[in-house]
Amino acid sequence: MKLLYEGRIVDLDVSKEQIDRWFERQTAGLTDEQKADLKRKMSRNEEISKAEKRIQEIAWDIGRHYIMNVQGTGLKAQLATDSKEMAIKYLEHLEEVSIWHNGQERRVSAAVIISPPDTREGHEAVDETSLPAVQAFWKRMMDRYGDEATYNREILRSFHEPDGVEILIVVDKLLVGFDEPRNTVLYVDKPLKEHGILQAIARVNRLFEGKDAGLVIDYRGILGDLNVAMQVYNALEEYDPEDVAGTIIDVAAEIEKLPQLHSDLWAIFNGVNTNDAEAMERFLEPEDVRHRFYDALAAYARTLKLALGTVVFYEQPPETINRYKRDLQFFHNLRMAVKMRYAETIDYKEYEQKIRKLLDDHVTAEGTRPITDLVNIFDQEAFDREVERVEGAAAKADTIAYRLKRTITERMERDPAFYRKFSDLIEDTIEAYRQGRISEAEYLQRMTDALDQVRTGHDLSQPRKLARYRDAPAYYGILNEALAEVAFGDSPEAKQDYLADMAIDIEAIIESHKIRDWAENVDVENRIKRDIDDYLYRAVSESTPLDGDTVDSIIRELVDVARKRDGRRL
Secondary structure, three states, X not given: OOEEEEEOOXXXXXXXXXXXXHHHHHOOOOOHHHHHHHHHHHOXXXXXXXXXXXXXXXXXXXXXXXXXXXXXXXXEEEEEEOOHHHHHHHHHHHOOOOEEEOOEEEOOOEEEOOOOOOOOOOOOOOOOOOOHHHHHHHHHHHHHHOOHHHHHHHHHHHHHOOOOOOEEEEOOOOOOOOOOOOEEEEEEEOOOOHHHHHHHHHHHOOOOOOOOOEEEEEOOOOHHHHHHHHHHHOOOOOOOHHHHOOOEEEXXXXXXXXXXXXXXXXXXXXXXXXXXXXXHHHHOOOHHHHHHHHHHHHHHHHHHHHHHOOOHXXXXXXXXXXXXXXXHHHHHHHHHHHHHHOOOOOOOHHHHHHHHHHHHHHOOOOOOOOOOOOOOOOOHHHHHHHHHHOOOHHHHHHHHHHHHHHHHHHHHHHOHHHHHHHHHHHHHHHHHHHOOOOOHHHHHHHHHHHHHHHHHOOOOOOOHHHHHOOOHHHHHHHHHHHOOOOOOOOOHHHHHHHHHHHHHHHHHHHHHHOOOOHHHOHHHXXXXXXXXXXXXXXXXXXXXXXXXXXXXXXXXXXXHHHHHHOOOOO
């Protein structure tokens, strides 16, 4: 899995004069050497990093980043801190993060896992045993969970659940040997070296559904040490290769791909009037073109999502950023329209969820309609409402046509002749419209007429007497196709009437043999086939005898259709 890296910095406003005055007052009794030693300790990055305002600022940055880019996806994050005291401070400040977005207040849920106060983690320079904040936190945890094992187990259980703890705050514990595939972001506010870096980043380098990459957001400037660590430890046989399997990529390098991905998306529509929504939807009719569009949109949306969660991206001109957002909304709306129009059968729910979150969090737009799967054509009221939402006669006709094609495919085995006829009719009508041989209005009318007939399940060209029967129309279709060259009576009308009577008789034969679970009973099936065989021998004129293969084929298709239709009424 790919690992992405972004370094962030907190601008600190340090009042040197104020600090110097405080220092002189507090160290009046110390020697010059003691003062110099204390100054060295105070000026270390580790000490500055513990400043309350700094932690508060980073906590807000982490909370906002997680809410806007991860929350709601089921993915999680870890925050690695320098000490137990810092971990507890981060928890307090993360609990205060509140962002009002899309009409609702959003917060982040966080938890701390540390070892007991009398246990040092990693290379802590200060014994935190006596620190009141650490002691008080540990007491609260023990009062709540009873013992350390339960405390660890319950928090990790919640972290594992999609709707449980979102950010896990740690010091050194759980930076080694802890695998939670949902973990996708590592926020780093502690110095890490060599093996420790690799162990830490491995926490977000595990495969999980919906997870495109692991992300390291660094507030301590570990990138240089990270590169050294990768060079050193990649060559060691005893090191778990999974921990370094991903390539460390600067987020800025990924964002650099965005202009090209943006261009690639637009390039799909070269030669198409992109100011004409109808033309763009028509262009996307071929399935392979739609898939190329979906893939390009997914790549663009994925990279834009990453970019919008970074600091460096906002160094670009606001008009550039806004254009990227507007185009994402435009292409998303286009995808919704063609999905409806062409009765898309491929499941893009996971992709849709990601895009929806991206739009919700980063794009301001009006009039976005919610995506729905186009309803069943047999739910007449609901289907008609969906069709009415589509603008333009041709688009309405396409919506009906492609949903009919999908329905026909699903139901073909229940009445092959009937559905083959309408499948051919739809294809011919679509082609006639594409070639300009019929108008938009006629295209819509033909599709509406076909829809009405498919809904009723009766071919209007069949003899009217069949309308009273359940399965006979399907049997008629089989007979009419198989016996097309056989003459019955003096006219086409007489032949149709005779075949209709045969279909009615065959329905009666099949019905007379039906018992519970007959379709799974070989003996019943054989009796049905035998009786139909006898009937066909009598019904077909001896002057035009049928060969055995034709009779067998007719009987087999009749019984197959009866089996498919039984218990599965239209």
